[in-house]
Amino acid sequence: MWSLTGWQSDEPVLIVDDRVTGASDEVLAAGVTLGMLRREAEALAPFATVMPRDQGDETRRFEPVLQTVEDLVPRAEVVAPGLVFVPVAGAERFYGGEEALAHRFAVEMGRAAEGVRGGEPLVGVADGPFAARWAAAMAKVGEPRIVTDTIGFLAGLDLSTLREAMGGEEMIETFRWLGIGTLGDLARLPRDALATRFGDPGLLAHRLASGEDRPLDPRDIPADLVVRMEFEDPLETLDSVDFAARVLAERLTGSLRRRGVAPHTVAITVGSAGGEDRQRVWRSADPFTERALADRVWWQLRAWVESTGVPGGITSLTIEPADLSGEGRQLGLFSDETTLIETERALARVQTLVGPDGVLQGWPQGGRMPGERVSWSRWGETPDLPERDPAAPWPGATPTPHPALVPPDLRPIQVEWDDGMPSRIRLGSRWEPVLTWSGPWRLSGRWWAGEDDADRYQIVTSVGAFLCVVKPEGVFLAGVYD
Secondary structure, eight states, X not given: OEEOXXXXXXXXXXXXXXXXEEEOHHHHHTTOOTTOBHHHHHHHOTTXXXXXXXXXXXXXXXXXXXXXXXXXXXXXXXXETTEEEOOXXXXXXXXXXXXXXXXXXXHHHHHHTTTOXXXXXXXXXXXXXXXXXXXXXTOBTTBOEEOSOHHHHHHXXXXXXXXXXXXXXXXXXXXXXXXXXXXXXXXXXXXXXXHHHXXXXXXXXXXXXXXXXXXXXXXXXXXXXXXXXXXXXXXXSHHHHHHHHHHHHHHHHHHHHHTTOEEEEEEEEXXXXXXXXXXXXXXXXXXXXXXXXXXXXXXXXXXXXXXXXXXXXXXXXXXXEXXXXXXXXXXXXXXXXXXXXXXXXXXXXXXXXXXXXXXXXXXXXXXXXXXXXXXXXXXXXXXXXXSSOTTSOOTTOOOSSOOSBOOSSOEEOOEEEETTEEEEEEETTEEEEOOEEEEEEEEOOOGGGTOOOEEEEEEEETTEEEEEEXXXXXXXXXXXXX
């Protein structure tokens, strides 16, 4: 596992997507932790320079460390840039035991990281990838964490350690509401009860809490599921490599989808014009989607091309699936998991570009005006409780239908009246006759706060319908109907 301590920069740095993925020493000293919500981290370290996460660049910087790992044990499985699983059952005997091997890893990986901006190695040894991942997270630089009692170790971990496997906080919050605080508490619950209440996610949580990682699927991999492309003209540019990676990933996932399976592990192999083949294994807790697989192939090829180069260019690309699963996720009748993942990734990328306050999600709350009936929170974060109860009766609320577009503040607009009835409304540089209208609906202001009463009108023209508010100081646009 990789820690962003030791970041070589003149300024404190905070690396984020929707959560903290890395931080410099000054930021960590301020109380920021990996996995913390971005909003909380920014509040603790407002002095830090916030940088969006670039997993492609992280893969490139992690490549020298991976090469060192594979020199020691050649069966490494990459989960993400900075996190790699290594089976040590056979290697420990060669190196003189688990402790000796773990220290060897720490020393060699530390040497590989010298001069590389981005971190220091953390090493953990335990029975199973999940326990090993958290053993590494709790280790110290240069001091590997060797877990001899995996069940006891897991029992003391907080439920937040399940966040990555569960894909969020919803189930964890439900467990906490039920009085469950640790994995040990969760493991003591009847598994069949969790399966009945939470389905497959509940089974997964209980298996991890009990020290049982996802079982490997023993089925054989048919030869026709391995996809391969050969290139007459070796690929040397990143654009051509990116295109090839996505085409091949689409071909593989398409053939697997027709069989109703998806891989948890893939081996990516490239051949070079110089005769040197390279292979890297990537692993995922969830079955790979097409986009997730294409991203990992692209990250890996980019790391090979930009770090040490591929002599003579890439002449072939092979993706071999392994650890096939037919379970996947249980979807609702109208669910589209691929679309959901694509949407979440797009929103996360936009959020890193425009900042956490640039992508918001709305939640219903009480109010009488359309703009008051929505509370806003940062996308991807748990919303605060609404200021006004949406279930309250709210007498005097604007009648339906509700406007499709509501400006953040009331905007002045010109309306002409004929015997107390609206006759024309000015839209831009022209006046539009009013075809029909409804109202007024009286809106009583908070007299104790100095607010005046107002009337609301729904006005329809040949180019659109509008919600207007008439106050003593003028007429204001409050919404536009679709």
